Amino acid sequence: xxxxxxxxxxxxxxxxxxxKQITRRTLIADGSRRENDAExxxxxxxxxxxxxxxxxxxxxxxxxxxMVLVHDLVEIDAGDTYCYDPxxxxxxxxxxxxxxxxxxxxxxxxxxxxxRALWEEFxxxxxxxxxxxxxxxxxxxxxxxxxxxxxxxxxxxVTRAQVIERNRHIAAGAPRLWxxxxxxxxxxxxxxxxxx
Amino acid sequence: xxxxxxxxxxxxxxxxxxxKQITRRTLIADGSRRENDAExxxxxxxxxxxxxxxxxxxxxxxxxxxMVLVHDLVEIDAGDTYCYDPxxxxxxxxxxxxxxxxxxxxxxxxxxxxxRALWEEFxxxxxxxxxxxxxxxxxxxxxxxxxxxxxxxxxxxVTRAQVIERNRHIAAGAPRLWxxxxxxxxxxxxxxxxxx
Numbered sequence: 001x002x003x004x005x006x007x008x009x010x011x012x013x014x015x016x017x018x019x020k021q022i023t024r025r026t027l028i029a030d031g032s033r034r035e036n037d038a039e040x041x042x043x044x045x046x047x048x049x050x051x052x053x054x055x056x057x058x059x060x061x062x063x064x065x066x067m068v069l070v071h072d073l074v075e076i077d078a079g080d081t082y083c084y085d086p087x088x089x090x091x092x093x094x095x096x097x098x099x100x101x102x103x104x105x106x107x108x109x110x111x112x113x114x115x116r117a118l119w120e121e122f123x124x125x126x127x128x129x130x131x132x133x134x135x136x137x138x139x140x141x142x143x144x145x146x147x148x149x150x151x152x153x154x155x156x157x158v159t160r161a162q163v164i165e166r167n168r169h170i171a172a173g174a175p176r177l178w179x180x181x182x183x184x185x186x187x188x189x190x191x192x193x194x195x196x
Numbered sequence: 197x198x199x200x201x202x203x204x205x206x207x208x209x210x211x212x213x214x215x216k217q218i219t220r221r222t223l224i225a226d227g228s229r230r231e232n233d234a235e236x237x238x239x240x241x242x243x244x245x246x247x248x249x250x251x252x253x254x255x256x257x258x259x260x261x262x263m264v265l266v267h268d269l270v271e272i273d274a275g276d277t278y279c280y281d282p283x284x285x286x287x288x289x290x291x292x293x294x295x296x297x298x299x300x301x302x303x304x305x306x307x308x309x310x311x312r313a314l315w316e317e318f319x320x321x322x323x324x325x326x327x328x329x330x331x332x333x334x335x336x337x338x339x340x341x342x343x344x345x346x347x348x349x350x351x352x353x354v355t356r357a358q359v360i361e362r363n364r365h366i367a368a369g370a371p372r373l374w375x376x377x378x379x380x381x382x383x384x385x386x387x388x389x390x391x392x
Contacts, residue, residue: 006376009246014343016242017225020235029213039216042238045265046212050205050307062258065265069241111246147210180202 005108012106018076025082025156026141031148037072037080040140044068047136054176055132063118067133070115071122074099084158084166096123125169135173139181142167146184150193159195160185201304208302214272221278221352222337227344233268233276236336240264243332250372251328259314263329266311267318270295280354280362292319321365331369335377338363342380346389355391356381 022037048064055064075081077099081092104116121130142163145152153163163185171178188194218233244260251260271277273295277288300312317326338359341348349359359381367374384390 006247006250006372010339010376013239013243013246014225014339017239017340019238020224020231021226021228028216029210030217032217035216036235038238039232039234042215042234042241042265043209043213045238045241045261047209049262049265049311050209050303051202054202062261065241065258065261066245069238069245069261107246115245143206143210144213176202180206 008106008108009111012103015103015106016073016076019073022072022075022080024080024141025152026144027148027152029144029147031151035144037075041069041072044071044133044136044140047140048133051136051174051177054174055135056128056173058128059132060129064129064133066115067118067122067129068136070118071133071137073103073115074119076103082156084156084162125172128173131169131173133173135170135177138167138170139174139177142181142184146188146193149191150188153188153194157195160189161196163194204302204304205307208299211299211302212269212272215269218268218271218276220276220337221348222340223344223348225340225343227347231340233271237265237268240267240329240332240336243336244329247332247370247373250370251331252324252369254324255328256325259325260329262311263314263318263325264332266314267329267333269299269311270315272299278352280352280358321368324369327365327369329369331366331373334363334366335370335373338377338380342384342389345387346384349384349390353391356385357392359390 019041020036020038024035024037024040026035027033028035045065045068048061048068052059052061074096078092078095081088100116100119104112106112107115121127122133125131125134167181168178170181185194189196215237216232216234220231220233220236222231223229224231241261241264244257244264248255248257270292274288274291277284296312296315300308302308303311317323318329321327321330363377366377381390385392
């Protein structure tokens with residue numbers, strides 16, 4: 001069945017099941033366990049649906065949704081890179097490009113090209129859609145960290161300045177959401193969820 | 197902040213985090229644990245993106261994707277109803293309507309109405325989009341059950357006739373995918389993953 005398009009599509013859909021096993025540092029909202037990439041991607045897709053009005057005007061929402069659905073697929077091979085770990089960040093791009101080569105090539109060629117382009121667009125952050133998607137990808141863990149009393153932040157010794165530095169690009173994709181995130185971050189410091 | 201739209205949107209996005217805790221009977225592809233509804237919904241959204249060509253002509257793919265993203269939200273209150281349990285099925289609709297009343301009402305009114313309408317459309321299965329979404333919602337567990345050697349089927353004493361009865365509506369949304377599923381089901385019987 002190697003070249004039947006449906007067989008290749010099914011093969012891809014089975015392969016990406018592994019995203020359910022890639023664990024992030026962020027806890028889910030009740031604090032009971034760490035979140036995985038598949039859940040995170042679903043959550044982001046609904047962030048996009050629900051918060052679209054706070055994004056740029058004339059946003060192509062369907063493209064944002066597809067982008068967040070695929071944005072972490074490369075982590076199947078490359079793993080989750082913790083955003084406050086500079087050593088891991090240094091090799092992240094190379095590891096993720098190699099993963100993209102393998103994973104998107106499982107699909108029929110035209111679809112592989114389309115989904116890989118969405119991932120590259122997300123990475124480059126040059127379009128309104130990718131900047132909005134990136135803003136949501138940062139807002140969601142800030143929200144979960146806040147609502148789990150900052151456990152992931154405190155555990156990894158993250159400071160307010162690091163959180164601001166890492167998340168300030170929310171402002172480029174959704175200024176209103178950055179204002180909201182900033183208020184949460186300051187309240188987190190106030191409540192002892194995040195160190196100065 | 198009770199009536200600020202953004203505050204209500206964030207409240208909804210935090211509430212639906214609970215979907216990550218609703219466990220299905222189906223195992224994830226490597227058989228290591230059961231799948232949850234949030235992962236399942238993400239997976240279905242990518243089934244929609246990748247398999248769209250096998251659905252009806254002139255499909256509104258963006259609506260299908262939104263539909264599968266929200267189709268299980270009612271299970272936050274109503275729980276996952278196992279499709280081969282007749283007693284649970286008898287009360288399912290009432291439990292899910294009550295859940296929809298509560299959960300979608302967390303959003304600003306216009307958004308709550310829009311997302312609830314998508315859920316009702318999915319339930320009614322009267323449009324091409326909802327029939328395709330429903331087909332994917334059946335195909336995905338068949339695929340996972342097959343690739344985990346039928347463990348969920350065997351554990352719950354499910355027979356081929358029940359699987360056929362439960363899944364035959366795949367044919368209404370995507371005939372090509374039903375043909376594929378049928379071949380898998382027959383191969384599952386052949387291999388001892390599913391009882392006659």
